[in-house]
Every structure is written in C-alpha cells, then in structure tokens.
Amino acid sequence: MSPELKGLLLVGTLKVVGLFVALMVGVILIVWVERRGAAMLQDRLGPNRIGPFGLLQNIADGLKNFFKEEVMPAGADRVLFQLAPLLSFIPAFLMFAVIPYAAPLPGFDVTLPLLGRVVYAGPLVMVVADLPVGFLFIIAFSSLAVYGITLAGWSANSKYALLGGLRASAQMVSYEIAIGLSLIVVLLIAGNVPLGEIVAFQQQAGWFVFLATVAYLMFHVSAFAETNRLPFDLPEAEAELVAGYHAEYSAMKYAIYPLSEYAALITMSAFITTLFFGGWDIPFTTWDERVATAWSLEAVLRFALTNAVFLVKTLFFIWVFVWVRWTLPRFRYDQLMFLGWKVLLPVGLAYIVIIATTILLLENAGVPHDLRYGLVLFLVNVPLVVLLLWGLDRRRVLKGTPRRVRVEA
Amino acid sequence: MAIGVKVMRRPELGVSYLRATLKGMAVTFSHFFRPKVTMQYPEQTAQEGFWSLSPRWRGTHRMLTDEQGRAKCVACGLCPQICPANCIKLVPGEDEDGHRYPLIYEIDEFRCVFCGYCQEVCPEEAIHVGVHYENAEYDRERFVYDLERLCAQTHPVSSLWDPADPKGE
Numbered sequence: 001m002s003p004e005l006k007g008l009l010l011v012g013t014l015k016v017v018g019l020f021v022a023l024m025v026g027v028i029l030i031v032w033v034e035r036r037g038a039a040m041l042q043d044r045l046g047p048n049r050i051g052p053f054g055l056l057q058n059i060a061d062g063l064k065n066f067f068k069e070e071v072m073p074a075g076a077d078r079v080l081f082q083l084a085p086l087l088s089f090i091p092a093f094l095m096f097a098v099i100p101y102a103a104p105l106p107g108f109d110v111t112l113p114l115l116g117r118v119v120y121a122g123p124l125v126m127v128v129a130d131l132p133v134g135f136l137f138i139i140a141f142s143s144l145a146v147y148g149i150t151l152a153g154w155s156a157n158s159k160y161a162l163l164g165g166l167r168a169s170a171q172m173v174s175y176e177i178a179i180g181l182s183l184i185v186v187l188l189i190a191g192n193v194p195l196g197e198i199v200a201f202q203q204q205a206g207w208f209v210f211l212a213t214v215a216y217l218m219f220h221v222s223a224f225a226e227t228n229r230l231p232f233d234l235p236e237a238e239a240e241l242v243a244g245y246h247a248e249y250s251a252m253k254y255a256i257y258p259l260s261e262y263a264a265l266i267t268m269s270a271f272i273t274t275l276f277f278g279g280w281d282i283p284f285t286t287w288d289e290r291v292a293t294a295w296s297l298e299a300v301l302r303f304a305l306t307n308a309v310f311l312v313k314t315l316f317f318i319w320v321f322v323w324v325r326w327t328l329p330r331f332r333y334d335q336l337m338f339l340g341w342k343v344l345l346p347v348g349l350a351y352i353v354i355i356a357t358t359i360l361l362l363e364n365a366g367v368p369h370d371l372r373y374g375l376v377l378f379l380v381n382v383p384l385v386v387l388l389l390w391g392l393d394r395r396r397v398l399k400g401t402p403r404r405v406r407v408e409a
Numbered sequence: 410m411a412i413g414v415k416v417m418r419r420p421e422l423g424v425s426y427l428r429a430t431l432k433g434m435a436v437t438f439s440h441f442f443r444p445k446v447t448m449q450y451p452e453q454t455a456q457e458g459f460w461s462l463s464p465r466w467r468g469t470h471r472m473l474t475d476e477q478g479r480a481k482c483v484a485c486g487l488c489p490q491i492c493p494a495n496c497i498k499l500v501p502g503e504d505e506d507g508h509r510y511p512l513i514y515e516i517d518e519f520r521c522v523f524c525g526y527c528q529e530v531c532p533e534e535a536i537h538v539g540v541h542y543e544n545a546e547y548d549r550e551r552f553v554y555d556l557e558r559l560c561a562q563t564h565p566v567s568s569l570w571d572p573a574d575p576k577g578e
Contacts, residue, residue, distance in 0.1 A: 041437045045447040327437045328430060389427055 007108070007120035015128045023093060027262040028058045034262075034322050041326045061255075068251040073156055076248070080155035085249070085256035088148025091141040092263035098137050099270045100196050102126040102280050102307035106292045106299055123291050126280075126303070127196065134193030135183060138271060139176070142226055145264060146172040149228070149235060149245045152257075156248035164244025167333065168228065168235035174340035175225035175232075181348030182215035182222070185355050186275055189377065199279035203289050206374030209276040213381045214351045214388060216276045218344055223268045225340070227261065230325035234333055269317035270310075277313050280306035347388070354380065464568045467523040468541040470516050471566055472559035473534065480560050481535035484511045488527035488536055496520035497527065514556040518544065529569055537566035 032047075032055055039046025047054035072078065104123035111117045131137050146169055153165015187193060189211055190201040202208055209216045225232040236244040246257045273279060282288045288306050292299035331339070358380050367373050448460060472480050484501030496519075502512035525538045541564035546552060 037441075039447075040441045040445070043440055043443055043446050045445050045449075323434055323437065324430075327433045 003109075003117040003119040004121070006115055007118045010115065010118055011120055011124060012128075015126075019096060019128055020093065023096060023263055023266060026266050027259055028062075029055075030262045030266060030318055031058045031258065033318065034325075037319070037322045038326050041323070065252050065255040070253065071248070071250040073158060073248045075157040077155035077157070080151045081248075082253075084148050084152035084155060085253045085260075086148070087151060088145055089256050089260040089263075091144040091148070092260040092267060095138050095141045095264070095267040096270065097128040098131050098134060098195055099267070099274050100125065100127040100130075100199055100279055101270070101310050102304075103288055103302045104291060105303050106295055108295065125196065126307070130194065130196060132194060134195050134198070135186075135271070135275065136193055138267075139180065139183065142179075142264075143172070143176055145226075145260075148260070152249070153235075153245035156245075158248050160241045160243075161245050161247045164235045164237065164241045164247070167237075168245055171225055171228075171232060171234060171336060171340075174337060175222040175344075178218050178222040178340060178344035178348055179226065181345070181352060182212075182219040183275070184352055185212045185215040185348075188352070188356055188359055195274050195279070199274060199281060200289075201369065202278040203281050203286075204370050206371060206378065207276060207278045207281075207283075210381065211374050211377040212276070212355065213385050214347065215355075216272075217385075217388070218348055218351075219276065220272060221339075222344065223272060224321070224324065225336070227264045227268050227321070229261075229265070229321055231328040231331055232336060233330060234336060237330065239330075265318060265321055266314070269314045269321065272317050273310065273313040280310040282306060282309050351384070354384065462540050462542070464540065464565075466540045466542075467525045467538040467567050468564070469518055469539055469544050469562070470521075470527070470554065470559055471537050471539045471541075471562035471564060472514070472556065473537060473566070474560050478560075480511065480514070480556055481533045482511050482514060482556075483533055483535075484509045484514075485532060487530045487532065491526045491530045493524060493526065494520045494522045496522075511556060514559065516554050516559065518552045518554060519549070525567060525569065528567065539564045539566050541565075 035057070036046040036048075036054065047057040050056045050060050072081065104125045107120045107122050107124055109117070109119045129137075149168040149172075150165045153161040153163070153168065156162070186198065186208055189205075189208065190198045192198070198208075205211065224230070228235050234244075235241075236246075238244070241247065246254055249257065280288070282305065288302055288309075290302075292302065355377070358377060362373060362376055367376065453460075472482060475481055484499060486499060486501065489495075489497040489499045496517040498513060498515040498517075499511055500513040501509055503509050523538060528537045531537075536559075539562060541562075544552075
C-alpha cells in the first residue's frame with residue numbers, strides 16, 4: 001500500500017469515526033439541552049438527578065430502551081416495519097458528510113508506528129466528503145428521510161400511524177420546494193454548490209443572511225417542517241395521533257426515531273450555519289481565511305478556533321429550534337399547506353427573480369465578488385424584509401378560523 | 410336554540426405573525442431566568458418547611474394515647490360502623506374494672522378512602538387521620554396498621570373542617 005493511499009484511508013477513517021462519535025454524543029447532549037431547556041422555559045428544572053446536571057439521563061433512557069420488549073403489531077408489514085427506522089436514521093447521519101466544520105489543516109508526511117510512512121498532500125479539508133455536488137447531496141438525503149417516516153406509518157397497520165405518515169409525506173414534500181427555492185438563491189449568488197466554496201464566498205462578500213435574508217427566513221421556516229419540529233410537528237401530533245408515525249414502535253426501534261430526529265436537527269442547524277451564517281468563518285477578521293502550507297501552532301489554533309466558532313453558531317441554531325418549539329403552538333393542517341404553497345412558494349419565486357436581476361446587473365457592471373457586491377445585495381434585501389415583516393405578514397400568512405354566523409338549530 | 414359562536418375581531422393593523430412569534434419567543438426566554446417552581450422532593454420536604462400541607466390534609470391514621478401510653482380507644486364500635494370503605498377491624502374487650510378496650514384494632518390503609526369519618530365520629534378523640542404522606546413499604550401486608558403501629562405514629566393529626574369556621578381561621 002502506497003503512503004498516499006494510507007494517508008487517504010487514515011484521514012478518511014479518522015474523519016468518519018470522529019464525526020459519527022461527535023454526532024452521537026451531540027444527539028445525547030441535544031436531547032439533554034431540549035429537556036432542560038424546555039423545563040427552564042416553563043419555570044421548571046427538568047431532569048437533574050442522573051449524573052452532573054442530569055447529563056446522563058439520556059444514557060439511562062437509552063439503556064432502558066435496549067432492555068424493553070420489541071412489539072410487532074398484528075398485521076404489520078414485517079420487512080418495512082423493521083426497515084423504516086433505519087431509513088430514517090441513516091440519512092440523518094449521512095447529511096453531515098458534506099458540511100465543512102473547520103479551517104483546513106496543512107497536509108503531512110510522517111512515519112507512524114504500525115502504519116509506516118503516511119503521506120497526505122495538500123490542505124487537509126475539514127469535511128468528510130468534499131463532494132462536487134455540495135448541498136444537492138443534503139437535499140437528496142433530506143428527501144430520503146421522508147421514506148423512513150412514511151413507511152413507518154404505513155407498515156404499522158395502525159390508523160394513527162398511517163395518518164401521521166401521510167401528513168409527513170405531504171408536509172415534507174411541500175416544504176422541500178420552499179427549501180429548494182431558497183437554495184436556488186444561494187446558488188445564484190455563490191455560483192456553485194460545494195459548501196466549501198459557499199463558505200469561501202461568504203468570507204469575501206459577507207454572510208448570506210444579509211445577502212439573501214428572505215431566502216434565509218424561508219429556509220429556516222422550512223427547516224422546522226423538514227425536521228418535523230414543533231410549529232410543524234403534525235406527523236407526530238401527540239394530541240391528535242397518539243404519537244403519529246411511530247405510535248406502534250417500541251424499545252430501541254422507537255428510540256431510533258428521536259435519535260434521528262435530533263441528528264437531523266443538528267445537521268439542519270449546521271446546514272443553516274454553513275449556508276447563511278458563514279460556516280466556520282470568524283467575522284471581522286481575515287486571519288481565518290489564510291491556508292497554512294506547513295504545520296505550525298498558528299495552523300492548529302486556526303483549526304481549533306474556526307471549529308469552535310462553527311460549534312457556537314450551530315449550537316445557537318439548535319437552541320433556536322428548542323426555543324421555538326416551546327413557544328409556538330402547532331399549526332392546523334390547512335394552515336401548514338397554506339403557508340407552504342400559497343406563501344413560501346410565490347415569495348420564493350418572486351425573490352429569485354429579484355435576486356437574479358440584481359446579480360445580472362452586478363455582473364454586467366463588473367462588480368468584484370467582495371464586500372461591495374455584498375453591500376448592493378444587502379441594500380436590495382432591506383426593503384424586501386421590511387415589506388415581508390410589515391406588508392405581506394399582516395393577516396394573510398395565516399388565516400384564522402373563518403367567521404361564523406349564529407346557527408339556528 | 411341558537412348556538413352562540415364567539416367571533417374574534419382582531420385588529421387588522423396590529424396583526425402580524427412573524428413579529429408576534431418574535432414577541433412570544435421573548436416572553437418564553439424571559440421565563441428562562443425566572444425562579445423555578447420545582448421542589449427537590451427527597452431533599453426538600455414539608456417537614457423542613459419547603460412547602461406546607463393543609464392542616465386539613467387527611468393521611469394515614471394515628472391513634473392517640475393517654476398518660477399511661479394506652480390507646481384512648483374505648484372500643485365503642487362507631488368507627489367501623491361509619492367507615493364507608495369497611496377498612497377498620499375492631500374486636501372489643503373488657504377488663505375486670507369494666508373498661509372497654511380494643512383487643513384487635515386494625516386499619517387496612519389500602520382499603521381506606523381517607524374520608525376522615527372515623528376521626529369525626531370518635532367520641533374519645535382517639536383515632537385520627539394524619540397530616541402525613543410518606544407511606545411507602547416493601548410489602549403489602551405492612552399496609553394493615555395494627556394498634557401498636559397506630560399508637561406509635563408521631564405525625565400531626567388532621568384538624569377537621571368546622572362548619573362555624575369554614576375557612577379555618
């Protein structure tokens with residue numbers, strides 16, 4: 001085996017294992033954040049008995065789930081019923097593969113015990129798979145997640161689960177359109193799909209949250225629907241559908257669903273961070289953009305700091321997901337469809353036209369892709385956001401119950 | 410008969426869902442820093458004054474005793490008579506001076522509905538329901554309290570509702 005191949009395998013293995021472990025631990029921590037956060041927002045304390053601050057509560061819950069009985073509902077489709085949790089679990093973890101999480105480290109050429117000489121040339125990019133298809137990969141796999149939920153609802157031979165599954169499929173397909181439209185705007189501005197290049201563009205021209213604010217708002221709203229979280233958690237809707245699509249699951253097969261939901265939550269937060277908030281970019285400095293060619297304390301420090309910044313941003317969005325969940329009530333189903341098809345879709349299309357026109361003018365004027373480019377786009381966005389918040393928003397986004405007259409019986 | 414439907418007339422100008430959402434999030438976030446209402450039960454108990462039970466709380470029973478440490482009960486049989494759950498077992502006895510006393514006095518706390526009638530009916534103020542809630546046992550048989558056990562209880566007893574003083578003042 002050549003030293004180069006060894007280097008490739010070593011780096012790949014370390015990244016995959018490291019990220020998987022980080023995500024699994026992350027999920028456990030996020031469940032803790034959710035439960036403690038929910039409690040704090042409701043003037044309670046939340047789980048605080050097991051481990052320091054209750055941190056080991058979820059490990060205890062996981063262990064409990066391992067020892068519980070697996071129930072197979074009568075008349076269930078056995079194969080699909082077993083398969084569905086995996087179909088929901090795997091995409092949630094795969095999506096993170098294309099998200100860059102830190103500044104690149106320099107390559108190396110070292111001799112290690114057991115492995116011998118190991119060579120990795122060029123900058124060591126901090127992303128598991130630096131795919132040229134970029135965020136299209138994420139869209140593809142977030143669409144796959146709907147199969148896990150729909151099949152779970154369908155195969156369980158239960159009316160509540162089936163209703164949950166149906167709702168999930170309709171909801172996720174509807175909101176994928178909004179996500180796609182908002183990502184087209186990002187693609188138009190950045191000119192390419194790999195997330196590394198999108199981060200690099202944001203370092204030059206400014207974060208996309210300022211350059212494409214409306215797209216960001218659309219994406220964030222749709223992200224709630226895609227992860228089935230509270231204002232849009234109709235597939236679960238425990239008040240109406242027991243537990244929705246996973247009503248019939250028990251033991252570890254059930255536990256997989258919250259696990260993949262929280263993994264998808266982390267991925268979505270990381271995705272929002274990368275697309276709209278500069279990824280691992282440290283604001284107001286260009287120090288983090290330099291690519292180190294040789295190993296130095298500075299290179300390691302840059303890696304650590306950018307990674308920390310990425311984590312802080314991602315954690316903030318995770319917290320926003322938790323925060324919104326314990327603030328907003330659940331939408332009615334027709335309101336959900338109304339928002340997706342009659343608001344987000346036309347707004348997205350109109351926004352694409354406006355941004356595309358602006359970009360065409362900017363490119364024709366020969367404006368370089370730096371802060372000036374960003375400033376023009378920002379100035380275009382300001383009136384649009386004002387219009388959205390004070391014009392379109394009023395009374396039309398969500399319709400209340402239609403007025404009823406007195407009914408004579 | 411007409412069904413009245415309340416029509417919400419929301420002000421058109423003030424209605425905004427995005428801004429209302431942000432306002433709601435500000436409200437929930439302010440709760441993050443407010444004092445928490447959770448009571449840390451095994452560490453903080455009513456006995457230590459972290460919260461208080463009502464003086465009219467009706468918990469597990471207690472038999473009061475006289476100066477010689479004997480149960481005040483005279484085995485009149487009123488409490489098993491009035492008990493709606495039929496949970497009191499009383500076998501009366503009589504000593505050589507003609508004083509009646511309970512040979513067997515058992516209360517099945519599983520059957521008891523904690524109505525407090527036994528305390529109300531008792532002419533000697535002997536049997537009481539108690540202001541007490543920690544009753545866990547490892548064995549079902551342990552929930553049948555015998556006379557010795559009832560006399561050994563030390564928790565405060567319930568004060569009954571007084572029709573002349575309905576608010577307990």
